[in-house]
Amino acid sequence: MTTKIITIVDQLSASLVPLIPAYTPAPSGMLSDTRGRLLRDLRISVTDRCNFRCTYCMPKEVFDRGYQFLPQSKLLSFEEITRMTRLFVAHGVEKIRLTGGEPLLRKNLEVLVEMLAALKTQDGKPLDISLTTNATLLPKKAQALKAAGLSRVTVSLDSLDEATFRAMNDVDFPVADVLNGIDAAHDAGFTSIKVNMVVKKGVNDQDIVAMARHFKGSGHIVRFIEFMDVGSSNGWRMNDVVSSAEIIRMINAEMPIIEVQSNYTGEVAQRWAYADGSGEIGVISSVTQAFCASCTRARLSTDGKLYTCLFAQSGHDLRALMRSGKSDTQIASAIWLIWNQREDRYSELRTEETARNKKVEMSYIGG
Numbered sequence: 228m229t230t231k232i233i234t235i236v237d238q239l240s241a242s243l244v245p246l247i248p249a250y251t252p253a254p255s256g257m258l259s260d261t262r263g264r265l266l267r268d269l270r271i272s273v274t275d276r277c278n279f280r281c282t283y284c285m286p287k288e289v290f291d292r293g294y295q296f297l298p299q300s301k302l303l304s305f306e307e308i309t310r311m312t313r314l315f316v317a318h319g320v321e322k323i324r325l326t327g328g329e330p331l332l333r334k335n336l337e338v339l340v341e342m343l344a345a346l347k348t349q350d351g352k353p354l355d356i357s358l359t360t361n362a363t364l365l366p367k368k369a370q371a372l373k374a375a376g377l378s379r380v381t382v383s384l385d386s387l388d389e390a391t392f393r394a395m396n397d398v399d400f401p402v403a404d405v406l407n408g409i410d411a412a413h414d415a416g417f418t419s420i421k422v423n424m425v426v427k428k429g430v431n432d433q434d435i436v437a438m439a440r441h442f443k444g445s446g447h448i449v450r451f452i453e454f455m456d457v458g459s460s461n462g463w464r465m466n467d468v469v470s471s472a473e474i475i476r477m478i479n480a481e482m483p484i485i486e487v488q489s490n491y492t493g494e495v496a497q498r499w500a501y502a503d504g505s506g507e508i509g510v511i512s513s514v515t516q517a518f519c520a521s522c523t524r525a526r527l528s529t530d531g532k533l534y535t536c537l538f539a540q541s542g543h544d545l546r547a548l549m550r551s552g553k554s555d556t557q558i559a560s561a562i563w564l565i566w567n568q569r570e571d572r573y574s575e576l577r578t579e580e581t582a583r584n585k586k587v588e589m590s591y592i593g594g
């Protein structure tokens with residue numbers, strides 16, 4: 228067990244201080260990588276801590292009392308996050324997702340939301356700011372987050388079956404706490420709340436149809452996510468994946484659904500609407516139908532490292548640039564170079580072999 232912990236801590240420090248090129252074009256909002264993919268989304272992990280120990284994400288055997296979470300001094304401050312975000316927005320980012328760890332564990336998160344909401348996209352529009360959360364703290368926080376300018380909420384919920392859910396979060400949190408969080412978000416004025424269910428074969432696949440049925444007609448959108456080989460600690464095997472095609476087949480057999488067009492280019496989930504008009508579901512098929520070709524997402528870790536892929540093995544230490552007094556222009560140039568050279572397409576190349584790579588943990592780089 229000790230060996231595993233050391234591996235992950237090593238992984239956190241696997242980063243390079245980025246080069247600052249002598250000359251780069253001024254940010255135009257159209258920065259693209261080697262495969263022509265623009266930089267449009269930034270996922271920000273605001274904490275590496277979580278109050279759940281989901282077996283597929285932060286298994287207890289690794290993230291136990293001995294695990295070294297980042298000390299406060301290493302976290303990006305709200306001012307640093309806002310400064311970074313402003314530089315990414317200049318390069319074209321329009322959507323921000325606050326995640327973690329459990330982002331609502333970060334004190335006064337609504338203050339950060341308010342700071343980010345004051346930024347504008349390259350064409351002067353408000354940023355789309357969303358939050359991914361396990362919802363347990365939403366009853367306390369939803370109103371303040373809405374007032375601060377949060378645009379959207381995504382809630383993770385892996386089963387409505389009490390025993391299955393408690394076993395998956397592994398800290399005995401009841402389903403009712405998450406459902407109360409969803410209601411609190413709804414009462415605060417959030418609409419089209421997304422509910423993410425990670426499906427793992429033999430663990431919660433028997434609960435897929437019940438999940439779809441529960442939220443059908445509610446206005447909320449359940450999205451079924453294929454179990455992925457993120458990080459190095461969740462023991463992923465291809466055999467544990469239930470394909471989106473199978474999920475669609477199971478739901479369609481009980482409640483007919485039809486595929487509908489995506490809302491925008493690069494949307495992660497494929498959309499399916501109930502034939503009776505009572506709402507929609509989504510499937511996220513990172514394993515069986517890789518969507519690297521349209522991936523416009525960058526990730527900023529809790530301690531300010533830039534990752535250009537969810538399955539990355541190392542990051543680019545932007546915090547080092549900030550804390551050594553580099554100017555906005557210099558940091559924007561470093562970001563330009565990193566994205567300009569980006570080649571990532573891990574999900575297109577995935578094999579059982581690559582799944583064993585030492586990748587960064589999702590709780591640290593942000594889901």
Ligand code: SAM
Nearest residue numbers: 284327328329359360361383423425454455594
């Ligand atoms: N704590 C927050 C939450 O529960 O939503 C945010 C962080 S969590 C890492 C973000 C999302 O990643 C959750 O929906 C979670 O279920 C998903 N996730 C984590 N590990 C995963 C895996 N191995 N495969 C697929 N999805 C995963």
